[in-house]
Amino acid sequence: MKPHVLLVFPHPDDETFGLGGSIILHAQAGTPITYLCGTLGEMGRQMGSPITANRETLPHIRKQELQEACKHLGISDLRLMGYHDKTVEFEDRQAMVDRIFQVVQEIQPTIVYTYYPGHSVHPDHEAMAEATIEALERIPIENRPVLYCLAFSSNHLEVLGQPDVVVDISSVAERKMNAIKAHYTQSAKMLERYEDDRQHAELRHFLEAERYYTYRWTKA
Amino acid sequence: MQPISPEKVQLLLEQFFNRDVYLHLETTNGSYAVLRGEKTISVGSFVRNVVVRFERGMITGNGPYRVGLKMEHGWIYAEGLTDWEPDSTQNGLLLAGHDEEGRLMIAFQLSVTPFGTESGEQE
Ligand SMILES: [Zn+2]
Numbered sequence: 001m002k003p004h005v006l007l008v009f010p011h012p013d014d015e016t017f018g019l020g021g022s023i024i025l026h027a028q029a030g031t032p033i034t035y036l037c038g039t040l041g042e043m044g045r046q047m048g049s050p051i052t053a054n055r056e057t058l059p060h061i062r063k064q065e066l067q068e069a070c071k072h073l074g075i076s077d078l079r080l081m082g083y084h085d086k087t088v089e090f091e092d093r094q095a096m097v098d099r100i101f102q103v104v105q106e107i108q109p110t111i112v113y114t115y116y117p118g119h120s121v122h123p124d125h126e127a128m129a130e131a132t133i134e135a136l137e138r139i140p141i142e143n144r145p146v147l148y149c150l151a152f153s154s155n156h157l158e159v160l161g162q163p164d165v166v167v168d169i170s171s172v173a174e175r176k177m178n179a180i181k182a183h184y185t186q187s188a189k190m191l192e193r194y195e196d197d198r199q200h201a202e203l204r205h206f207l208e209a210e211r212y213y214t215y216r217w218t219k220a
Numbered sequence: 221m222q223p224i225s226p227e228k229v230q231l232l233l234e235q236f237f238n239r240d241v242y243l244h245l246e247t248t249n250g251s252y253a254v255l256r257g258e259k260t261i262s263v264g265s266f267v268r269n270v271v272v273r274f275e276r277g278m279i280t281g282n283g284p285y286r287v288g289l290k291m292e293h294g295w296i297y298a299e300g301l302t303d304w305e306p307d308s309t310q311n312g313l314l315l316a317g318h319d320e321e322g323r324l325m326i327a328f329q330l331s332v333t334p335f336g337t338e339s340g341e342q343e
Binding site: 043044045046047049054055056086123152189 | 327
């Protein structure tokens with residue numbers, strides 16, 4: 001099967017912070033990447049520094065930021081699902097699973113990335129991760145793509161152990177940084193903090209390695 | 221946005237008296253507040269495009285500011301407002317409160333037409 005990566009996340013910037021480097025590495029290997037992005041992050045609290053957005057302009061700005069970040073990451077196929085930030089868990093779950101499954105059938109991904117259910121903190125993350133897993137479970141287990149899940153709940157190491165996948169992204173750190181910068185409203189404040197300190201632990205955490213868990217299917 | 225000019229906001233508020241207008245009111249301490257400490261929980265609420273009608277309304281305080289709108293059967297109240305959109309007109313008034321890091325903590329908005337429902341769905 002031809003390699004094809006599918007990303008399923010609810011907010012513009014989820015892809016960049018969590019696995020921007022891994023995406024760039026996939027793109028460099030010539031693998032096509034499809035991104036199903038759930039919302040426009042219209043309820044975000046970060047408004048840029050200095051503040052450039054308000055509640056009404058934020059979705060338009062974040063859509064442009066996402067398109068720009070996708071260029072830096074090498075994502076050629078961006079698909080917006082049109083949900084509203086913070087409300088994904090209240091939507092018709094079966095309809096959401098159907099939409100994800102449709103895309104899965106169309107592009108036949110070999111690798112899928114989403115959040116780890118129960119360990120992704122934001123209810124939108126949880127809802128999309130659950131829907132993604134449910135969609136993939138419609139495929140017979142022997143044909144399912146590999147599913148990698150990001151976790152960042154405060155107890156994820158205790159419960160899940162160390163992530164089994166650690167990707168060294170130092171060779172593409174600068175390009176990941178460009179994608180982070182593209183999400184200006186969401187990253188400007190954070191980047192200000194590190195302006196004089198490129199070795200800052202929080203920044204290094206984003207730029208050295210990315211970690212995720214291979215999802216173990218519980219349903220055949 | 222820019223620091224609130226209470227005189228200008230008061231004049232605009234009065235343009236919304238006694239007519240049906242759309243309200244967006246929101247407070248939040250962030251979905252990730254829960255990660256900041258064991259005892260912190262994420263708290264927030266929003267209503268968007270709810271139709272309201274009020275007969276009086278005032279902005280008060282010395283900054284941060286408060287707004288109270290009196291309706292036939294109740295009140296709309298917001299506090300912690302620091303900034304406004306100076307492009308606000310009698311058709312739409314945007315106020316917000318940001319913390320010292322520039323993060324939005326409260327949004328209070330009135331409009332004579334529904335607020336945008338830009339969904340980002342594939343055009
Ligand atoms: Zn997110």
